[in-house]
Amino acid sequence: GAVVSQHPSRVICKSGTSVKIECRSLDFQATTMFWYRQFPKKSLMLMATSNEGSKATYEQGVEKDKFLINHASLTLSTLTVTSAHPEDSSFYICSARVLDREVYGYTFGSGTRLTVV
Amino acid sequence: GQSLEQPSEVTAVEGAIVQINCTYQTSGFYGLSWYQQHDGGAPTFLSYNALDGLEETGRFSSFLSRSDSYGYLLLQELQMKDSASYFCAAHNDYKLSFGAGTTVTVRA
Numbered sequence: 001g002a003v004v005s006q007h008p009s010r011v012i013c014k015s016g017t018s019v020k021i022e023c024r025s026l027d028f029q030a031t032t033m034f035w036y037r038q039f040p041k042k043s044l045m046l047m048a049t050s051n052e053g054s055k056a057t058y059e060q061g062v063e064k065d066k067f068l069i070n071h072a073s074l075t076l077s078t079l080t081v082t083s084a085h086p087e088d089s090s091f092y093i094c095s096a097r098v099l100d101r102e103v104y105g106y107t108f109g110s111g112t113r114l115t116v117v
Numbered sequence: 118g119q120s121l122e123q124p125s126e127v128t129a130v131e132g133a134i135v136q137i138n139c140t141y142q143t144s145g146f147y148g149l150s151w152y153q154q155h156d157g158g159a160p161t162f163l164s165y166n167a168l169d170g171l172e173e174t175g176r177f178s179s180f181l182s183r184s185d186s187y188g189y190l191l192l193q194e195l196q197m198k199d200s201a202s203y204f205c206a207a208h209n210d211y212k213l214s215f216g217a218g219t220t221v222t223v224r225a
Contacts, residue, residue, distance in 0.1 A: 006159075034212060043204065043217045044160065093159055097211070106150075106213055108159040 002028045002098045006109025013084055013116055021079045021112045023094030029074035030096035034106070035067070038091040050077045084116040119143040121216035123205055128222045135192045137219045139205035142186060148208040149181050149188045154218070155201045163203075164190065195223050 003026040013019050023033060031052050036044040048058045048069050056069035066088075068080040081088055094109040120142040129135045139149065148167040152160035166172050166181035166188060178191040192199055200223045205216040 032211075041202075041218075041220070044215045046212065046214070049212060091157075095213070104208065104211065105162065105165070107162070110159045111157075113157070 002096065002100075002105075002107045004030075004094060004096050004107050004109045006094050006112060008112055009110060010113045011115070013114070015085055015116055016083055018080055018082045019084055019114060021081075021092055021094070021114075023077045023079070023096075023109050025075045025096050028096075028098060030077070030098070031074065032097045033071060033077040034095040034097070035069060035077075035079050036093045036095065038093060038111075040091075044093060047079075081114065084114070086116045089114055089116045119207060119209065119214035121205055121207055121214060123203075123216040123219050125217065126220040126222070128224060129195055130224050131195055131197060133195050135195060135221060137190045137192070137203055137205075137221070139188045139190070139216055140186055141188075141205070141207050141216075143207045143209045143214060145209040146183075146186075146207055149179070150206045150208065150213070151177075151179050151190045152204045152206060152215075153201050154204065160204060167208075192221070197223050197225065199223050 005024045033050045035047045038044050047062045048056045050056045050069045050071040052071045058064045071077040093111045095106050098105050123139045150165045151163040154160045164179035171180045176193045181188040202218045204218045206213045
């Protein structure tokens with residue numbers, strides 16, 4: 001089946017630094033990827049939709065200059081948290097949309113636990 | 118906007134049956150999925166309904182009624198490993214919108 005690999009699984013960074021999270025589709029081409037943020041015991045909140053070769057579409061309230069998304073190839077999307085602050089600490093998950101027998105399904109990466117100190 | 122409502126938590130004993138309800142209000146709706154997530158892990162796909170009716174996948178079944186904007190996930194023969202969070206997710210406008218999640222705790 002479709003597999004999405006997300007790295008790193010955990011990262012600790014200092015306030016003010018930037019962190020890049022990678023999401024790769026291993027055995028399929030992902031024209032569209034999604035980035036979610038999840039706080040403990042809470043739901044997955046969609047941050048942005050990333051389309052290969054074009055600008056990402058951000059959800060309302062998400063700062064595009066803070067959360068930079070790049071989808072330069074059909075197998076790689078990256079999320080960069082710029083000038084990270086402790087309030088950016090969260091679980092970030094990517095997802096790719098996959099067309100399977102005329103139905104769109106979604107496969108998820110394993111998530112990245114970001115801690116900003 | 119999109120809105121999905123599901124209970125926050127459910128507790129049951131091993132071997133029991135649990136039903137998690139989900140009501141939704143969303144534009145461009147074309148299907149309802151269910152995902153399981155263990156602490157610290159990624160969501161894993163359980164079931165998908167595009168049409169009204171029941172879909173059965175082993176111990177888990179999912180139901181959808183489009184006219185009632187309602188669906189449910191049925192967990193049968195509960196096992197300890199089923200303790201997790203369960204999310205309903207609406208497929209709309211070619212993306213997923215998630216409910217707040219239901220924490221299922223299975224007791225011996």
